[in-house]
Amino acid sequence: xxxxxxxxxxxxxxxxxxxxxxxxxxxxxxxxxxxxxxxxxxxxxxxxxxxxxxxxxxxxxxxxxxxxxxxxxxxxxxxxxxxxxxxxxxxxxxxxxxxxxxxxxxxxxxxxxxxxxxxxxxxxxxxxxxxxxxxxxxxxxxxxxxxxxxxxxxxxxxxxxxxxxxxxxxxxxxxxxxxxxxxxxxxxxxxxxxxxxxxxxxxxxxxxxxxxxxxxxxxxxxxxxxxxxxxxxxxxxxxxxxxxxxxxxxxxxxxxxxxxxxxxxxxxxxxxxxxxxxxxxxxxxxxxxxxxxxxxxxxxxxxxxxxxxxxxxxxxxxxxxxxxxxxxxxxxxxxxxxxxxxxxxxxxxxxxxxxxxxxxxxxxxxxxxxxxxxxxxxxxxxxxxxxxxxxxxxxxxxxxxxxxxxxxxxxxxxxxxxxxxxxxxxxxxxxxxxxxxxxxxxxxxxxxxxxxxxxxxxxxxxxxxxxxxxxxxxxxxxxxxxxxxxxxxxxxxxxxxxxxxxxxxxxxxxxxxxxxxxxxxxxxxxxxxxxxxxxxxxxxxxxxxxxxxxxxxxxxxxxxxxxxxxxxxxxxxxxxxxxxxxxxxxxxxxxxxxxxxxxxxxxxxxxxx
Amino acid sequence: xxxxxxxxxxxxxxxxxxxxxxxxxxxxxxxxxxxxxxxxxxxxxxxxxxxxxxxxxxxxxxxxxxxxxxxxxxxxxxxxxxxxxxxxxxxxxxxxxxxxxxxxxxxxxxxxxxxxxxxxxxxxxxxxxxxxxxxxxxxxxxxxxxxxxxxxxxxxxxxxxxxxxxxxxxxxxxxxxxxxxxxxxxxxxxxxxxxxxxxxxxxxxxxxxxxxxxxxxxxxxxxxxxxxxxxxxxxxxxxxxxxxxxxxxxxxxxxxxxxxxxxxxxxxxxxxxxxxxxxxxxxxxxxxxxxxxxxxxxxxxxxxxxxxxxxxxxxxxxxxxxxxxxxxxxxxxxxxxxxxxxxxx
Numbered sequence: 001x002x003x004x005x006x007x008x009x010x011x012x013x014x015x016x017x018x019x020x021x022x023x024x025x026x027x028x029x030x031x032x033x034x035x036x037x038x039x040x041x042x043x044x045x046x047x048x049x050x051x052x053x054x055x056x057x058x059x060x061x062x063x064x065x066x067x068x069x070x071x072x073x074x075x076x077x078x079x080x081x082x083x084x085x086x087x088x089x090x091x092x093x094x095x096x097x098x099x100x101x102x103x104x105x106x107x108x109x110x111x112x113x114x115x116x117x118x119x120x121x122x123x124x125x126x127x128x129x130x131x132x133x134x135x136x137x138x139x140x141x142x143x144x145x146x147x148x149x150x151x152x153x154x155x156x157x158x159x160x161x162x163x164x165x166x167x168x169x170x171x172x173x174x175x176x177x178x179x180x181x182x183x184x185x186x187x188x189x190x191x192x193x194x195x196x197x198x199x200x201x202x203x204x205x206x207x208x209x210x211x212x213x214x215x216x217x218x219x220x221x222x223x224x225x226x227x228x229x230x231x232x233x234x235x236x237x238x239x240x241x242x243x244x245x246x247x248x249x250x251x252x253x254x255x256x257x258x259x260x261x262x263x264x265x266x267x268x269x270x271x272x273x274x275x276x277x278x279x280x281x282x283x284x285x286x287x288x289x290x291x292x293x294x295x296x297x298x299x300x301x302x303x304x305x306x307x308x309x310x311x312x313x314x315x316x317x318x319x320x321x322x323x324x325x326x327x328x329x330x331x332x333x334x335x336x337x338x339x340x341x342x343x344x345x346x347x348x349x350x351x352x353x354x355x356x357x358x359x360x361x362x363x364x365x366x367x368x369x370x371x372x373x374x375x376x377x378x379x380x381x382x383x384x385x386x387x388x389x390x391x392x393x394x395x396x397x398x399x400x401x402x403x404x405x406x407x408x409x410x411x412x413x414x415x416x417x418x419x420x421x422x423x424x425x426x427x428x429x430x431x432x433x434x435x436x437x438x439x440x441x442x443x444x445x446x447x448x449x450x451x452x453x454x455x456x457x458x459x460x461x462x463x464x465x466x467x468x469x470x471x472x473x474x475x476x477x478x479x480x481x482x483x484x485x486x487x488x489x490x491x492x493x494x495x496x497x498x499x500x501x502x503x504x505x506x507x508x509x510x511x512x513x514x515x516x517x518x519x520x521x522x523x524x525x526x527x528x529x530x531x532x533x534x535x536x537x538x539x540x541x542x543x544x545x546x547x548x549x550x551x552x553x554x555x556x557x558x559x560x561x562x563x564x565x566x567x568x569x570x571x572x573x574x575x576x577x578x579x580x581x582x583x584x585x586x587x588x589x590x591x592x593x594x595x596x597x598x599x600x601x602x603x604x605x606x607x608x609x
Numbered sequence: 610x611x612x613x614x615x616x617x618x619x620x621x622x623x624x625x626x627x628x629x630x631x632x633x634x635x636x637x638x639x640x641x642x643x644x645x646x647x648x649x650x651x652x653x654x655x656x657x658x659x660x661x662x663x664x665x666x667x668x669x670x671x672x673x674x675x676x677x678x679x680x681x682x683x684x685x686x687x688x689x690x691x692x693x694x695x696x697x698x699x700x701x702x703x704x705x706x707x708x709x710x711x712x713x714x715x716x717x718x719x720x721x722x723x724x725x726x727x728x729x730x731x732x733x734x735x736x737x738x739x740x741x742x743x744x745x746x747x748x749x750x751x752x753x754x755x756x757x758x759x760x761x762x763x764x765x766x767x768x769x770x771x772x773x774x775x776x777x778x779x780x781x782x783x784x785x786x787x788x789x790x791x792x793x794x795x796x797x798x799x800x801x802x803x804x805x806x807x808x809x810x811x812x813x814x815x816x817x818x819x820x821x822x823x824x825x826x827x828x829x830x831x832x833x834x835x836x837x838x839x840x841x842x843x844x845x846x847x848x849x850x851x852x853x854x855x856x857x858x859x860x861x862x863x864x865x866x867x868x869x870x871x872x873x874x875x876x877x878x879x880x881x882x883x884x885x886x887x888x889x890x891x892x893x894x895x896x897x898x899x900x901x902x903x904x905x906x907x908x909x910x911x912x913x914x915x916x917x918x919x920x921x922x923x924x925x926x927x928x929x930x931x932x933x934x935x936x937x938x939x940x941x942x943x944x945x946x947x948x949x950x951x952x953x954x
């Protein structure tokens with residue numbers, strides 16, 4: 001089984017090595033990202049894009065990337081274990097993960113485990129803060145994370161191989177190839193990560209039963225049928241097994257298997273002012289939970305989702321765009337603990353953006369979903385952007401967003417509640433973007449009022465989900481970026497800071513595992529073929545009790561990483577890098593009783609050919 | 610408790626206390642600090658720091674989380690704390706999820722040993738002749754794999770004895786272990802186990818799933834889902850039964866104090882004479898629980914006081930109450946998460 005899985009990337013590697021002997025003409029002509037709304041209809045919100053160069057500096061999981069480079073707070077049950085984000089003080093179910101324009105949050109538990117996404121498979125990871133339900137549907141309340149692959153036509157043939165090895169026998173192998181002509185383009189990448197993850201705790205003890213591995217395959221194949229029509233196929237397969245680490249060595253060992261497949265075919269037609277896209281996607285998610293690794297028994301859940309989407313964009317010049325989207329989704333859920341059900345959701349959106357003057361633009365959107373399971377609210381979004389001076393831009397946005405009940409909420413055998421309503425939020429934000437030469441910074445203040453928050457509460461003899469809580473969140477975010485080149489020296493500084501006040505309206509207490517303060521910082525320096533960087537993460541104190549009993553708070557912590565890299569070879573095709581993670585050897589936890597590793601090391605070699 | 614047992618227990622603890630004295634690092638707690646009062650076991654949730662022991666002194670002073678306060682840096686108690694049992698000098702705290710038993714000094718709560726071998730979902734314990742016997746469920750779906758963990762109290766080594774029958778509460782009477790085979794409606798008997806030769810002497814069939822018991826004057830009173838059974842300990846036969854009326858089916862928490870039986874049904878407390886042949890119709894008192902799931906989560910009677918634990922929401926600290934024997938509220942105390950039992954010192 002494992003051997004077979006390993007064999008495939010190896011085979012790919014062999015063929016490509018042979019082909020690589022030919023002259024590779026690298027000529028980028030046209031770059032396409034299918035999630036066009038991210039570009040077209042996000043003008044009045046805060047959008048932060050992380051490209052390959054940033055992705056490559058960070059560990060492979062989406063948790064590491066975003067923890068050190070964004071305002072999103074992560075609650076991680078030990079390194080590589082279950083990782084839940086809190087974006088703008090919201091829950092993990094209120095952050096949407098969008099893969100090439102499609103929402104891939106689990107239909108079972110409503111969230112994405114950020115340790116089950118390998119960032120190396122994507123060309124860019126974009127953090128879009130604030131409401132996005134009008135475009136991306138359920139869960140886009142705190143914000144959305146976009147995993148995108150680029151399609152590029154034009155003669156091109158490139159290969160990249162990356163191998164990394166580090167402490168706790170952590171291994172990573174990544175191979176990607178891109179082959180393209182004027183009519184055809186294919187990008188394929190294969191990634192394998194594994195770790196014994198048996199790090200020592202600062203106060204004695206070892207992280208037991210924390211080992212994991214995962215393999216992913218990502219492919220994008222595009223074909224220009226003619227000048228007007230283009231077919232693109234996206235595929236993302238992920239298969240991983242994680243053991244859940246123990247707090248006490250005598251606990252029963254458990255493990256968890258994730259197996260997800262995502263496939264999408266897109267037919268794009270470019271007809272003058274109209275761009276029409278028809279997308280058909282088939283997604284399958286499955287988990288298996290082994291309550292005792294010594295015995296073969298497991299519980300499982302699986303959802304098969306079929307999505308059809310028709311997206312028509314009308315452009316009246318560059319100034320005015322209007323976009324209608326009709327979509328239909330069928331989810332079929334199966335599992336050992338849920339009632340097998342099929343759910344249908346139909347939706348329609350209309351989005352418009354207008355650059356009234358060179359300085360002033362506005363955008364607006366509406367979306368309505370229809371399903372037999374619950375009443376779906378009318379969702380909206382509206383915003384303006386005004387470039388007041390050369391260095392200052394003002395953004396204003398308001399939206400209504402939602403999070404639908406999951407299969408577990410509705411159909412869990414022991415406690416599921418079929419009478420749930422979606423959580424709804426009303427939110428507003430004010431963004432200030434400043435540019436002074438090489439320095440950019442944005443300061444955004446926001447307010448979110450969430451109603452009908454779903455929470456599992458004891459009712460009679462069982463726990464059931466109910467639309468109980470109301471939460472009010474207000475906060476501020478600061479993003480800073482500075483770039484400077486002096487001759488052959490390149491210097492870059494990035495920073496983020498988030499202040500979050502997220503309160504349950506009934507108790508007026510801060511939500512658990514939402515820090516008031518979080519900050520990140522990064523400095524990088526490049527000289528010729530040499531580069532060095534350091535990054536820092538500060539997480540403020542968090543409450544772990546709903547009554548905010550400070551005795552049980554998790555202390556604030558600061559951790560920092562540093563790395564160096566050197567390119568060698570005549571055409572800079574080899575990069576050798578080394579990293580020290582948590583170099584100050586800070587002893588800290590993100591979740592109660594779940595220590596994270598002390599100082600540890602990682603080395604990597606990247607070959608481009 | 611005979612003299613010999615006392616000696617062994619004393620010897621065991623003396624050895625252990627002396628072994629452990631090296632670990633003391635100046636944070637000496639006043640001796641006998643916990644001799645006069647009640648331990649409340651807070652089972653906690655999946656979060657390890659939520660499991661704790663609260664001490665309520667006879668003078669009504671309350672100390673939270675005494676284990677971690679007395680023993681910083683020592684192994685944690687685990688979570689889902691199931692129960693406590695004692696020797697004269699030692700306290701054993703069982704964690705169901707961590708598969709371990711933490712042993713502390715009964716008087717000072719100072720850490721003595723961490724026993725974590727040969728457990729699989731441990732439940733309750735009892736002590737006979739220098740050995741502790743702890744019941745284990747193993748797989749919750751079957752009684753066929755249930756077993757006893759035996760801890761040798763001289764060196765805290767462990768061994769296993771397979772019982773292959775639902776095994777829940779356990780008590781020692783006359784040198785024998787009585788193991789109650791009831792588990793949420795499964796298992797309908799009491800096993801008499803002889804620890805001298807590790808054999809099951811008898812399985813007393815009750816035709817009813819036992820949930821609680823107490824002993825008085827040679828009779829073991831066993832409360833089941835549908836009746837009260839009285840076992841004569843001199844010959845291990847059923848001396849009599851009293852059927853529960855419809856309204857009192859699934860009563861729980863039987864305990865005897867001064868020749869009176871106390872038990873609970875939902876959030877009501879009932880009492881009757883030990884020899885009564887009919888059950889009371891009206892409760893002694895009821896209390897209002899704000900937790901539909903955790904009402905009357907723990908119950909006991911001692912020294913003319915009735916102790917009631919409110920399970921709460923199992924996510925934040927909860928409360929326990931004391932009532933007089935006539936049912937008037939005497940006191941309310943804040944405790945930890947999910948209080949499930951009272952143990953008197």
